[in-house]
Amino acid sequence: MMRTYAGHSTAAKSNELYRRNLAKGQTGLSIAFDLPTQTGYDADDELARGEVGKVGVPVAHKGDMSALLDGIPLDKMNTSMTINATAAWLLALYIVTAEEQGVAPAQLQGTTQNDIIKEYLSRGTYAFPPAPSMRLIADMVAYTVEEVPKWNPINICSYHLQEAGATPVQEIAYAMSTAIAVLDEVRARVPQDLMGKVFSRISFFVNAGVRFIEEHAKLRAMGRLWDELGRERYGVEDPKQRRFRYGVQVNSLGLTEAQPENNVQRIVLEALAVTLGRDARARALQLPAWNEALGLPRPWDQQWALRLQQVLAFETDLLEYPDIFEGSVVMDGLVNELLEGARAEMAIVAEHGGAVEAVPYMKAALVESHRERIRRIESGELKVVGQNVFTETEPSPLTASGDGGIMTVDPEVEQHQREAVRAWRSGRDQAAVDAALAEVARVAAGEENIMPATIAAARAGATTGEWAQALRDAFGQYRGPTGVGEAAGAGVDDDAALEQIRDEVERVSEALGRRLKILVGKPGLDGHSNGAEQIAVAARDAGMEVVYEGIRLTPSQIASSAVQEGVHVVGLSILSGSHRELIPSVLEALREAGAGDVPVVVGGIIPPSDEQALREAGVAAVYTPKDFNITQIMRDIVGLLASGSRSDRESSPKGSLSRR
Amino acid sequence: MAVDPAALARRLRDGDLTVAPAVLNLVESRAPKDQEAIAALLAAVSPAALGGEAPGHLVGVTGPPGAGKSTLLSALLHGWRERGRSVAVLAVDPSSKRSGGALLGDRARIDVDPADRAVFIRSMAAGERLGGLAPATRAAAHALAAAFDVVVIETVGVGQSETEIAEVADTVAVVVQPGSGDTLQFIKSGIMEIPDVLVVTKADLGQVATRARRDLHAALRSLGARGTAVVAVSSLPPAQGIDRLLDALEAHRGATDVPSRRLQARRLHALADFVEEHGARGLRALGGRRAAEKWLATTDPALDVGSLERALAERAAAAAG
Incomplete structure (x- = not known):
């Protein structure tokens, strides 16, 4: 059965959901945009294929924004938008929509995420090179502090750093370094007497893992550092303006696909990390759904996540006491340890010339931390219940329902949105749009604040893709560092399993005549590259030659690279749910390019029903989050090429390697 | 599938750019069975074969x-x-x-x-x-x-x-x-x-x-x-x-002067390949690096690297024998 995930799909469908939630007493909105909107492409762009309406709502122009917010009073609403590279544009559309409702910018309240550094480090939905991206952020901060004073123009995200493998010290240090980069850039644009106000508008979005005592200490440490930074570096006198304000989404990295019900207790413990001590308590808390590692959560799953929070807040005595760690020697010791580590790491980032210049350094450090984490899980040093210990299980009634316990998006949505954006373009005053975009291009090439021209373009009816293209033309295309080239090789404690794979790679390479060569990349717009990077590093450590192509690839790019590079196998990773469209396109493109016999393996958040379909389409193997053992994946890949025969092989535990 | 080095070379000479992946797949091969085909391909695009x-x-x-x-x-x-x-x-x-x-x-x-x-x-x-x-x-x-x-x-x-x-x-x-x-x-x-x-x-x-x-x-x-x-x-x-x-x-x-630069390059590379294969002992048999370079300078300018390396090996074997 196909169902429409009401939080996504189209502006009208999302509006229905928002209104339903508001009627239940919800006071704010949290808008998730789809990947084309996040990266600055319209639905009819080739790169948008398979991604429209998937992980959020497509918003291409002021008409979409107005449909999204129809009947919602923007003077009363507090709206959080998870938007980064194109944040200036979406804020402009929001301002114009408010204008049409008769609401002045000064009345608007909300947040744009707008942290580009973590996009380079982890999330991958950047659109422009670092320097102009920082300029866009600084322009927004400078603009909003005067014109939209109740707006939080940036929400610095340490969240995604932990998802990319950051240790607590790295999480603190890189988030603070990012804040410094932004504030330094803004300082050049606003009068000193406004710096206190600017400082107070910077908020954070952090992560909390299951080691909840240490995580709580991390938040206390961040609060201390932030206060220091305000006082010492930016001369902020008012302690209220120096308060560390943060929201939380607890850890997704630690959630498992195996025995997913265990994620509920993990989520509760992680929630404690950010609420236990009053002095470092979160302002806003979002809990993920128990089944996030399986696919898109359903409304019922999200309700369960909300109820966890309500039990903590309203049934327990959690919120009744002053700070319970005051005077705790253990907690203070932990905090000091983290502070010391974070200061040292911040000094290294500063030596690189600050967060922007240090992106390649930080990226490589994160890839390495993540690699170490995976190694510890594989070796059993780090215990994950239900995954590498206590794995015996009864069948789960939670995932036994007909829909597999997840939600799917109607594929019609993309076609509809493609046609809608074309209709929009043909129905507007083209001369006005052209003039407005020319003005955006002119301002982009100079020093003026980008916001007024951006708002004018939004008003004239320009689209997300057009605005972003004007800036891409001015700023240039950019491909972020991958971190994989710099990541250190496997350590001296190489285990026997790795040695065995290397021998096998050597043997297979001899038989092939060339060293086993693999192409690793991510089709589509999904920029969550952590998994693909780990596969690339592991394949290198196993002795393969790895062509790492990075993110945002079209099927024809993948096929052309596979042929030019002469690879023996192709590994693709997709987390956005667009695998059903994109993977068959890649297979088709490979066949057209004459490389139809190159086996393709796929990893990502792929429900079992889709796994079957992908295999039938010709995929050699499918891996999902429960296949946490990368060493085993490497063994499978070598096995694929070992025999050279096309007979079915059952070497993997999933028996998934039969080739057609 | 056996590759036909003559066909690859012909396509290269005809300017067929789509042949590039197949050329690389062959040239990169270390399999003994491919070595003859590699030598044939390289000989077919050598200055001698191309007439320059x-x-x-x-x-x-x-x-x-x-x-x-x-x-x-x-x-x-x-x-x-x-x-x-x-x-x-x-x-x-x-x-x-x-x-x-x-x-x-x-x-x-x-x-x-x-x-x-x-x-x-x-x-x-x-x-x-x-x-x-x-x-x-x-x-x-x-x-x-x-x-x-x-x-x-x-x-x-x-x-x-x-x-x-x-x-x-x-x-x-x-x-x-x-x-x-x-x-x-x-x-x-x-x-x-x-x-x-x-x-x-x-x-x-x-x-x-x-x-x-x-x-x-x-x-x-x-x-x-x-x-x-x-x-x-x-x-x-x-x-x-x-x-x-x-x-x-x-x-x-x-x-x-591209021809003389490339000629020099071919000779040095043949020597490097020879040393890779035969080590310091091979080099001694040739009378040392400088002597080997001097001798190379007297060889036929049209020879490709593979032929030069074989010539060095023969000379070393003769000296040792």
């Missing part, structure tokens, strides 16, 4: 990590395409000593249109050979030069890889980032050979880049290398200096 040197311009691009080589290469690729040239890039990355594996990350940083058939990019691992070049890189470069207008060999490093790249390329461009003094030191101390073209990246940094360019000029003058062009470029939009760099590369080639 392969027409393509062999350009070496090297420099320390982080100097901006990949971004520069993207800009150069677009520049060459605008001038109507077909371009093949051989991007060489180091191999891990421990695992033998390699991460070939450059492709992700070079921005090209996948539908453009006149651009070919191949990542190669350096393998066990010290000095930065994959064993098959030279062979591949010479074969592709029969079909492509420009063949770029890109390597990472400072100090050693230039030497080996200079034995392959008609023109060597060393890429330096302003503010890093390494290259200057290497040139002054003679660790590094003087490049044909020095490229200072990140010209958008202004003062720093200008100073770097001036320092390099002064160093080159003091070494008497007035002929080396120093070009400042910025690959970020608005790109600067790319056209000047393209001109400088072409000017160098115009001023170079």
Whole structure:
């Protein structure tokens, strides 16, 4: 059965959901945009294929924004938008929509995420090179502090750093370094007497893992550092303006696909990390759904996540006491340890010339931390219940329902949105749009604040893709560092399993005549590259030659690279749910390019029903989050090429390697 | 499926660019069964068979990590395409000593249109050979030069890889980032050979880049290398200096006696391959490196590397026997 995930799909469908939630007493909105909107492409762009309406709502122009917010009073609403590279544009559309409702910018309240550094480090939905991206952020901060004073123009995200493998010290240090980069850039644009106000508008979005005592200490440490930074570096006198304000989404990295019900207790413990001590308590808390590692959560799953929070807040005595760690020697010791580590790491980032210049350094450090984490899980040093210990299980009634316990998006949505954006373009005053975009291009090439021209373009009816293209033309295309080239090789404690794979790679390479060569990349717009990077590093450590192509690839790019590079196998990773469209396109493109016999393996958040379909389409193997053992994946890949025969092989535990 | 080296060579000579992947797959093969086909292919695109040197311009691009080589290469690729040239890039990355594996990350940083058939990019691992070049890189470069207008060999490093790249390329461009003094030191101390073209990246940094360019000029003058062009470029939009760099590369080639440079390169490479195979003992049998080089200088200029290496081996065997 196909169902429409009401939080996504189209502006009208999302509006229905928002209104339903508001009627239940919800006071704010949290808008998730789809990947084309996040990266600055319209639905009819080739790169948008398979991604429209998937992980959020497509918003291409002021008409979409107005449909999204129809009947919602923007003077009363507090709206959080998870938007980064194109944040200036979406804020402009929001301002114009408010204008049409008769609401002045000064009345608007909300947040744009707008942290580009973590996009380079982890999330991958950047659109422009670092320097102009920082300029866009600084322009927004400078603009909003005067014109939209109740707006939080940036929400610095340490969240995604932990998802990319950051240790607590790295999480603190890189988030603070990012804040410094932004504030330094803004300082050049606003009068000193406004710096206190600017400082107070910077908020954070952090992560909390299951080691909840240490995580709580991390938040206390961040609060201390932030206060220091305000006082010492930016001369902020008012302690209220120096308060560390943060929201939380607890850890997704630690959630498992195996025995997913265990994620509920993990989520509760992680929630404690950010609420236990009053002095470092979160302002806003979002809990993920128990089944996030399986696919898109359903409304019922999200309700369960909300109820966890309500039990903590309203049934327990959690919120009744002053700070319970005051005077705790253990907690203070932990905090000091983290502070010391974070200061040292911040000094290294500063030596690189600050967060922007240090992106390649930080990226490589994160890839390495993540690699170490995976190694510890594989070796059993780090215990994950239900995954590498206590794995015996009864069948789960939670995932036994007909829909597999997840939600799917109607594929019609993309076609509809493609046609809608074309209709929009043909129905507007083209001369006005052209003039407005020319003005955006002119301002982009100079020093003026980008916001007024951006708002004018939004008003004239320009689209997300057009605005972003004007800036891409001015700023240039950019491909972020991958971190994989710099990541250190496997350590001296190489285990026997790795040695065995290397021998096998050597043997297979001899038989092939060339060293086993693999192409690793991510089709589509999904920029969550952590998994693909780990596969690339592991394949290198196993002795393969790895062509790492990075993110945002079209099927024809993948096929052309596979042929030019002469690879023996192709590994693709997709987390956005667009695998059903994109993977068959890649297979088709490979066949057209004459490389139809190159086996393709796929990893990502792929429900079992889709796994079957992908295999039938010709995929050699499918891996999902429960296949946490990368060493085993490497063994499978070598096995694929070992025999050279096309007979079915059952070497993997999933028996998934039969080739057609 | 057996490959037909004669057919591959014919397609190369006819300028069929789509043959490039198959050529590389063969040339990179270490399988004993393929060696005969490789030798046949290389002989069929050797100067003797072509009636002269392969027409393509062999350009070496090297420099320390982080100097901006990949971004520069993207800009150069677009520049060459605008001038109507077909371009093949051989991007060489180091191999891990421990695992033998390699991460070939450059492709992700070079921005090209996948539908453009006149651009070919191949990542190669350096393998066990010290000095930065994959064993098959030279062979591949010479074969592709029969079909492509420009063949770029890109390597990472400072100090050693230039030497080996200079034995392959008609023109060597060393890429330096302003503010890093390494290259200057290497040139002054003679660790590094003087490049044909020095490229200072990140010209958008202004003062720093200008100073770097001036320092390099002064160093080159003091070494008497007035002929080396120093070009400042910025690959970020608005790109600067790319056209000047393209001109400088072409000017160098115009001023170079390509046949004698390539001949010298073939002989040195044959010697390197010989030493790789036969070690110091083989070299002693030839009477040492200088004697071997002198003898090579007397050989037939039309011989390709494989034939030269076999001739060296025969000579060494005769001396030992």
